[in-house]
Amino acid sequence: MRLLFLGDIVGRVGRNAVITYLPGLIERYRLDFVVVNGENAAGGFGMTEEIVRDVLDAGADVLTTGNHAFDQREALVFAERQPRFLRPVNFPAGTPGRGANLFIARNGARILVVNVMGRVFMDALDDPFAAVDREVSACPLGEQADAIVIDFHGEATSEKQAAGHHLDGRVTLVVGTHTHVPTSDHRILPGGTAYQSDAGMCGDYDSVLGMEKEEPVRRFLTKIPSGRFTPAGGVATLCGLAVEIDEMTGLAKAVAPVSIGGVLEQRLPAFWG
Numbered sequence: 001m002r003l004l005f006l007g008d009i010v011g012r013v014g015r016n017a018v019i020t021y022l023p024g025l026i027e028r029y030r031l032d033f034v035v036v037n038g039e040n041a042a043g044g045f046g047m048t049e050e051i052v053r054d055v056l057d058a059g060a061d062v063l064t065t066g067n068h069a070f071d072q073r074e075a076l077v078f079a080e081r082q083p084r085f086l087r088p089v090n091f092p093a094g095t096p097g098r099g100a101n102l103f104i105a106r107n108g109a110r111i112l113v114v115n116v117m118g119r120v121f122m123d124a125l126d127d128p129f130a131a132v133d134r135e136v137s138a139c140p141l142g143e144q145a146d147a148i149v150i151d152f153h154g155e156a157t158s159e160k161q162a163a164g165h166h167l168d169g170r171v172t173l174v175v176g177t178h179t180h181v182p183t184s185d186h187r188i189l190p191g192g193t194a195y196q197s198d199a200g201m202c203g204d205y206d207s208v209l210g211m212e213k214e215e216p217v218r219r220f221l222t223k224i225p226s227g228r229f230t231p232a233g234g235v236a237t238l239c240g241l242a243v244e245i246d247e248m249t250g251l252a253k254a255v256a257p258v259s260i261g262g263v264l265e266q267r268l269p270a271f272w273g
Contacts, residue, residue, distance in 0.1 A: 011231025
């Protein structure tokens with residue numbers, strides 16, 4: 001079974017890259033399931049319902065988020081009626097929407113996707129480890145789920161690595177989002193779980209985390225805001241992670257980074273053929 005996870009979409013160019021490349025990737029490489037973090041798709045802050053529909057129509061099976069989940073106020077409404085839009089599962093009780101859901105892949109497999117947000121250098125949400133444990137215990141790998149994907153949206157690499165080791169052997173993939181820079185630590189952990197500290201972003205890398213360079217640089221130099229952060233408008237790179245899954249165990253057989261277009265080194269997994 002083939003799974004593709006794409007990192008945080010940033011702005012219009014990131015959206016367009018996903019919408020342009022994803023249908024062809026699904027068809028050419030016979031991808032069974034696609035998860036996309038859409039965290040910064042609407043002008044760098046959250047998602048609108050129209051953007052959600054566009055990315056789903058392009059072939060994404062589920063959209064995850066993070067600390068910007070509700071930056072667009074309409075998300076408070078459509079989160080309730082759109083089962084393929086996830087916000088972090090450890091938001092307080094009563095928050096609109098859902099943080100985990102079971103989906104059916106193109107090959108008929110049952111895929112549990114859990115979106116969770118870290119607490120280190122982030123908003124103080126509920127314990128992410130306890131929240132994920134509850135979801136995984138309620139829908140165990142090999143019983144109710146044929147594969148389990150965890151999007152750990154967090155700032156601290158240490159927290160993401162701890163989550164990977166904590167869940168090793170119980171889930172298919174633990175992948176970090178939020179920092180917008182792809183890490184080179186993709187691997188399969190000893191228990192069979194695929195891991196990467198951050199999948200990177202789908203956006204313009206000639207930028208500061210996907211935003212036009214001038215304002216962030218100015219703020220670092222002067223400590224004085226002088227304008228809004230706006231998404232960079234150059235050529236985007238599609239960044240993410242490919243996982244080959246053992247259909248007997250639901251654990252990872254192979255994992256490799258994906259980067260297409262833009263200024264980063266172009267990478268496609270050899271096991272896709």
